[in-house]
Amino acid sequence: AQSVTQLGSHVSVSEGALVLLRCNYSSSVPPYLFWYVQYPNQGLQLLLKYTSAATLVKGINGFEAEFKKSETSFHLTKPSAHMSDAAEYFCAVSVDSGGGADGLTFGKGTHLIIQP
């Protein structure tokens, strides 16, 4: 079975600083990887996804993530944090199990705090 570990339940950065949110996955078959953002009282919005076409994936709002198979990682970065980036971020994995759907397997989330 696949799993996702997000290191750091809370990450605090200053406005304008680099954002780095860590995600490691475990999967016995090639994974598809996703980053979602959740604002208070809202559903999840897709930031970006890795589908094996390119290891560096660019998403919305200036976010990007790099798939590193050797490290089983898919860390999310943004060069310069904005106040509007404050939210909960979830890393998720999806695999082709060959049978019925397994759905997305999510990490526990990282709460991003932006300090002025």
Added chain:
Amino acid sequence: ETGVTQSPTHLIKTRGQQVTLRCSSQSGHNTVSWYQQALGQGPQFIFQYYREEENGRGNFPPRFSGLQFPNYSSELNVNALELDDSALYLCASSLDSRFYNEQFFGPGTRLTVL
């Protein structure tokens, strides 16, 4: 294009009762997945419906059941509610059941079981 909608927004039930949550999928989508998000946790997959049939299920007991209708809207039913069922229930629709498709999430239904 209308996004994924869910109703009701909030719901309070007592232990042992039954509840039905509803989801309207995004236009053109034939697949709906349901997730349970406990406080401070990531969403957990409950099940998926594809063209009105259950297409996969997570580690949830049979008292969690669902339906999908010909217009691809969906219901999640939970019988014999337990305190631990208190959570945000998220519905997500996708173009079809292929595992790599983006899932579009609704705002969720907050269920409180007393």
